[in-house]
Amino acid sequence: MDTIKNLVRKNIWNLKPYSCARDEFKGEASTFLDANESAYNAPYNRYPDPLNLKLKDKIIATAGYKGIDAGNIFLGVGSDECIDILYRVFCNPGVDNAVALAPTYGMYGVCADVNDVEYRSVPLLPETYAMDADAVIAACDERTKIVWICSPNNPTGNSFDFSDIEKIYNAVNAIIVVDEANIHYSSNGSVAERVNDMPRLVVMQTMSKAWGSAAVRLGIAYACHTIIDIFNKVKYPYNINILTSDYANARLDAIGEIKEQVALTLRLREEMAQELSFIPAVTKVYPSDANFLLAKVVDANDIYNYLCHKGIVVRNRNNVMLCGNCLRITIGTPDENAILISAIKDYTVK
Numbered sequence: 353m354d355t356i357k358n359l360v361r362k363n364i365w366n367l368k369p370y371s372c373a374r375d376e377f378k379g380e381a382s383t384f385l386d387a388n389e390s391a392y393n394a395p396y397n398r399y400p401d402p403l404n405l406k407l408k409d410k411i412i413a414t415a416g417y418k419g420i421d422a423g424n425i426f427l428g429v430g431s432d433e434c435i436d437i438l439y440r441v442f443c444n445p446g447v448d449n450a451v452a453l454a455p456t457y458g459m460y461g462v463c464a465d466v467n468d469v470e471y472r473s474v475p476l477l478p479e480t481y482a483m484d485a486d487a488v489i490a491a492c493d494e495r496t497k498i499v500w501i502c503s504p505n506n507p508t509g510n511s512f513d514f515s516d517i518e519k520i521y522n523a524v525n526a527i528i529v530v531d532e533a534n535i536h537y538s539s540n541g542s543v544a545e546r547v548n549d550m551p552r553l554v555v556m557q558t559m560s561k562a563w564g565s566a567a568v569r570l571g572i573a574y575a576c577h578t579i580i581d582i583f584n585k586v587k588y589p590y591n592i593n594i595l596t597s598d599y600a601n602a603r604l605d606a607i608g609e610i611k612e613q614v615a616l617t618l619r620l621r622e623e624m625a626q627e628l629s630f631i632p633a634v635t636k637v638y639p640s641d642a643n644f645l646l647a648k649v650v651d652a653n654d655i656y657n658y659l660c661h662k663g664i665v666v667r668n669r670n671n672v673m674l675c676g677n678c679l680r681i682t683i684g685t686p687d688e689n690a691i692l693i694s695a696i697k698d699y700t701v702k
């Protein structure tokens with residue numbers, strides 16, 4: 353408790369949360385005249401459960417994580433909200449800092465700017481994109497409140513060893529966030545089960561990737577009860593609407609179908625890596641633990657524009673640190689992948 357208390361902003365620790373009508377009533381009832389809702393248009397007339405306990409229980413049952421309960425889960429409007437709430441809870445604007453590896457997911461830096469938090473980047477090692485845990489530790493000081501570790505990392509596609517994450521956790525007194533948006537495609541397992549014995553660990557997942565529900569906007573953060581209790585009092589009371597939670601509830605039943613899609617995506621990823629490696633315009637395909645490939649090409653800007661003219665959009669990462677001349681290519685359907693491969697094959701190296 354004190355480990356967390358010392359990291360939380362004072363105003364947030366002392367915050368008295370908004371108490372909604374239904375928080376104050378405990379028990380069974382059938383006549384609800386407490387919240388000034390319309391009496392018509394059920395079920396949408398009613399405010400949803402602020403804690404979304406039904407959905408959290410379903411998430412736990414589906415994931416099968418041992419020792420995790422609803423009190424270990426925060427639900428946000430995408431990972432975006434999880435990232436933002438981490439800054440708002442732990443970082444005093446203009447005072448505290450966050451440390452991240454580079455290159456990595458762009459929202460950590462944008463959200464730091466929005467919250468006026470200094471953002472420190474520690475470069476990955478060139479070509480292998482491995483992390484230098486000692487360099488991460490060296491970049492931290494007593495004002496470091498958050499360390500971002502995206503694993504598998506976007507856009508490099510590689511995962512980091514838990515031993516490195518543990519080393520940073522043990523050396524730095526800050527919140528260590530592991531962003532597992534792409535975990536379903538990884539050969540590494542999730543570290544979500546560790547949040548109770550590592551109270552400064554926060555693990556983020558999302559419905560946006562393997563669950564095929566980016567449009568629905570549902571992000572999941574796992575952490576110890578102390579952190580989740582704070583997130584719950586800071587969030588907008590009804591951040592997750594009933595359309596999202598009903599959809600997510602039903603989507604979780606499709607776990608079998610999701611596993612098949614992930615297995616297919618992994619097969620297609622290896623196939624595409626193989627095919628790309630035979631194309632002269634492609635100079636390197638990096639190993640991937642995610643649903644995309646990072647490929648170094650002879651001229652990323654030119655190939656990017658060439659593909660755009662053919663109606664094919666990939667992500668040009670040429671201007672990203674350590675990713676010169678790199679394109680990030682999402683694994684699509686077999687047809688989409690074939691269109692991409694055939695177009696790059698037709699590209700004439702200048």
Ligand SMILES: *Cc1c(COP(=O)(O)O)cnc(C)c1O
Pocket residue numbers: 429430431432433457502505506531533534557558559560561566570571
């Ligand atoms: C795709 C992705 C997300 C997803 O964010 P949402 O807001 O949940 O859609 C988060 N982090 C990483 C590293 C990603 O690649």
